Amino acid sequence: MKRGLITALAIAKKDLQTELRTKESINASASFALVILVLFSFAFDLGREELYAISGGMLWLVFSFAGALIVNRSFARELPNDCLDVLIASPAPAWAIFLGKSVAAFLLLFIVELISLPVFGLFYNIHWTDRFGGLLLVMALATWGITVVGTAFSAVTVNIRLRELMLPVLLYPILIPLLIGAMGTTTALLGGEPMFGQAASGEALASLRLLVGFDVIYTSLALYMIEFILIV
Amino acid sequence: MLAVEADRVWKYFGDYPALRGASLQVPQGACMALLGRNGAGKTTMLRILANLSRATKGDVKIFGDGSRSDIVRRKTGYLGHGIGVYDDLSALENLMLFGRLLGVDNPEKAAMEALERVGLERVKDGMAREFSRGMRQRLAVARAFIHQPELLLLDEPFTSLDDRAINVLQSLLKDALSRGSTIVMSTHQIREAMELATNVALLERGKIVHAGPQTPEMLADPGWLYRTYGDGPVAE
Numbered sequence: 300m301k302r303g304l305i306t307a308l309a310i311a312k313k314d315l316q317t318e319l320r321t322k323e324s325i326n327a328s329a330s331f332a333l334v335i336l337v338l339f340s341f342a343f344d345l346g347r348e349e350l351y352a353i354s355g356g357m358l359w360l361v362f363s364f365a366g367a368l369i370v371n372r373s374f375a376r377e378l379p380n381d382c383l384d385v386l387i388a389s390p391a392p393a394w395a396i397f398l399g400k401s402v403a404a405f406l407l408l409f410i411v412e413l414i415s416l417p418v419f420g421l422f423y424n425i426h427w428t429d430r431f432g433g434l435l436l437v438m439a440l441a442t443w444g445i446t447v448v449g450t451a452f453s454a455v456t457v458n459i460r461l462r463e464l465m466l467p468v469l470l471y472p473i474l475i476p477l478l479i480g481a482m483g484t485t486t487a488l489l490g491g492e493p494m495f496g497q498a499a500s501g502e503a504l505a506s507l508r509l510l511v512g513f514d515v516i517y518t519s520l521a522l523y524m525i526e527f528i529l530i531v
Numbered sequence: 532m533l534a535v536e537a538d539r540v541w542k543y544f545g546d547y548p549a550l551r552g553a554s555l556q557v558p559q560g561a562c563m564a565l566l567g568r569n570g571a572g573k574t575t576m577l578r579i580l581a582n583l584s585r586a587t588k589g590d591v592k593i594f595g596d597g598s599r600s601d602i603v604r605r606k607t608g609y610l611g612h613g614i615g616v617y618d619d620l621s622a623l624e625n626l627m628l629f630g631r632l633l634g635v636d637n638p639e640k641a642a643m644e645a646l647e648r649v650g651l652e653r654v655k656d657g658m659a660r661e662f663s664r665g666m667r668q669r670l671a672v673a674r675a676f677i678h679q680p681e682l683l684l685l686d687e688p689f690t691s692l693d694d695r696a697i698n699v700l701q702s703l704l705k706d707a708l709s710r711g712s713t714i715v716m717s718t719h720q721i722r723e724a725m726e727l728a729t730n731v732a733l734l735e736r737g738k739i740v741h742a743g744p745q746t747p748e749m750l751a752d753p754g755w756l757y758r759t760y761g762d763g764p765v766a767e
Contacts, residue, residue: 302634309631317619381613388581388609389632390601530585
């Protein structure tokens with residue numbers, strides 16, 4: 300177990316190191332998120348209440364599409380020079396390879412989300428800074444869900460020629476419950492509803508539970524299944 | 532004791548059987564040259580031995596262990612068609628990463644020693660993508676040998692190597708054999724293979740049609756094996 304975690308850290312470090320040198324997916328993902336946020340701000344002419352009502356949906360649609368650009372590279376990054384073969388042939392357990400890649404993708408998508416938030420606040424005139432703690436929690440839970448499922452499907456599609464097309468087709472239907480939970484919680488948070496305590500609405504708490512449940516179930520499933528996905 | 536034992540291994544890709552009940556036994560300390568024409572199943576067999584692919588039917592044991600445990604994989608080194616190094620990491624970073632993955636005690640020291648063995652110590656901080664083809668191949672050889680494996684699985688290791696890389700590889704393989712390591716290499720280059728091979732196996736259409744020790748006939752005439760056990764003469 301300890302060796303597996305060391306391996307996962309080594310893989311995560313390698314993925315971040317190569318990504319920060321090439322910036323191939325983080326640039327694409329951040330540019331996409333920013334452009335969509337800015338374009339939508341001009342496309343809709345909404346009142347303050349309507350803006351708050353769609354804020355969660357808007358943010359998570361952008362984050363999930365931006366996430367697909369990042370997770371798409373997770374295993375595809377291993378294809379040049381047949382590096383994936385060397386990883387699989389090594390004593391590194393498949394779950395550790397997967398975990399390392401998921402952690403790297405999570406951190407990259409989280410950076411993109413943190414860059415996007417101020418732009419979102421500025422262009423939509425939505426005050427999110429006083430809700431930053433709660434937002435961070437929701438972002439962490441939902442981003443982990445997106446990256447863990449995305450990384451698993453990145454492994455499934457790694458040897459498919461049209462993987463860039465196949466990944467979103469496979470990914471988004473699975474993400475529907477997660478996105479519903481994330482959108483609901485984010486909208487409630489930005490609308491000023493407390494997430495915890497006696498004043499908390501049951502809906503926000505249920506959405507949060509949905510995020511935690513989704514993460515636990517899909518992380519366990521992916522960690523168990525990844526060896527069968529990678530070695531065929 | 533046998534280092535590699537493959538018993539009636541079948542592998543299907545769709546309806547096509549790439550391996551048809553191939554059996555192979557490699558004693559510990561031997562150097563087995565796995566010969567055969569294109570499509571005979573050499574790469575498929577090596578990928579199954581290296582835990583990169585699952586046999587559809589049949590058993591594979593490495594050092595008597597059929598469970599693909601990490602202990603067995605730690606004893607195994609694999610050099611496939613691709614060089615298996617990251618273009619956007621330096622030579623040293625690449626080797627340290629693989630040293631860590633392979634459970635080497637001091638990855639930095641092992642990486643430096645491996646770089647010295649292949650003559651790349653002066654460019655240790657250079658990115659792999661900036662290296663010439665020959666340097667990249669030597670880096671790949673250093674990667675495969677960094678943990679001094681007890682079993683080396685090499686898929687056409689001499690193909691497209693430059694002279695210097697061939698010399699480096701041959702000297703590393705001789706060292707490995709003298710340490711008691713076992714080598715299984717698939718190859719088309721019979722002459723290079725015969726310099727090292729103690730045993731020879733010939734694969735034809737997914738079946739091992741001959742396996743045994745190297746004989747003087749094979750050394751004198753590389754086409755002899757194909758003419759005697761295979762489908763006919765080999766083009767030289």
